[in-house]
Amino acid sequence: MKYILFVVAVFITSFSVSAEESLIKYESTYSVKETADRFESIAKSKGFTLFLRVDHQKNAKSVNMDLRPTEVIIFGNPRVGTLLMQCEQEVAIDLPQKVLVTQDEYQKVWLSYNNPKYLKERHDIEGCDIALDKVSNALNILASATVAE
Numbered sequence: 011m012k013y014i015l016f017v018v019a020v021f022i023t024s025f026s027v028s029a030e031e032s033l034i035k036y037e038s039t040y041s042v043k044e045t046a047d048r049f050e051s052i053a054k055s056k057g058f059t060l061f062l063r064v065d066h067q068k069n070a071k072s073v074n075m076d077l078r079p080t081e082v083i084i085f086g087n088p089r090v091g092t093l094l095m096q097c098e099q100e101v102a103i104d105l106p107q108k109v110l111v112t113q114d115e116y117q118k119v120w121l122s123y124n125n126p127k128y129l130k131e132r133h134d135i136e137g138c139d140i141a142l143d144k145v146s147n148a149l150n151i152l153a154s155a156t157v158a159e
Contacts, residue, residue, distance in 0.1 A: 032128035034149070038111070038119040038157040042067075042079035045119055046111045049156040053085050056152065060085045061106055079113040090144050094129075097138035104129055107149070121156055123149050 038045040050060060062084040070077035086106030094101045110122045126145045129135065135142065 032125050032132075033122050034125050034153070035120050035122045036153045036157045038121055039159060040119060040157070042081055042111050042113050042119055045121055045156060046081045046083060049083055049109055049111070049121065049152065050085075052155050053083075053152055056148075058085045058087055058152075059106075078115070079111075079119075081111045083109050083111070085109070087148070090141055090148070093141040094135065094138060094145070097141065098133045098135040101129060101133045101135060104132070107145070109149075109153070121153050123153065 040048065046063065050063065054060060060083065062082075064082040064084075066080040066082065067077045084106050085108075091105045091107075094105065104124060108123065111119065112122070113119050126142045126149070130138075130142055
């Protein structure tokens with residue numbers, strides 16, 4: 011019985027570490043709204059398609075619930091996204107790309123997105139490293155520019 015409990019504890023710890031690595035986070039000195047506005051503006055200027063911006067805090071208020079500032083921006087580049095889907099069609103469940111902008115309990119603002127390496131592992135994508143590198147580079151450029159002072 012003790013051995014089984016130990017195995018479960020190790021599994022849970024490994025899972026949480028893995029989950030953290032699947033998300034890349036940048037701290038922002040701007041508010042959630044300003045960070046999201048900056049990301050949207052920079053993404054548009056780089057030729058990305060912006061599909062949707064979701065204000066979860068506003069939606070929570072509409073049902074009389076509280077939520078710290080939380081926004082999701084859904085955006086993409088069909089040329090690169092299509093390359094990924096040609097390699098592994100199931101990656102479409104994670105496309106278009108998303109960024110999450112949140113304020114934590116310490117008033118820090120974070121811009122986060124799925125690590126493309128996580129998508130590669132999750133969907134067992136093979137032969138698409140060039141497209142995945144393009145996605146990684148683009149996300150890094152967009153996020154870095156967004157949080158730059």
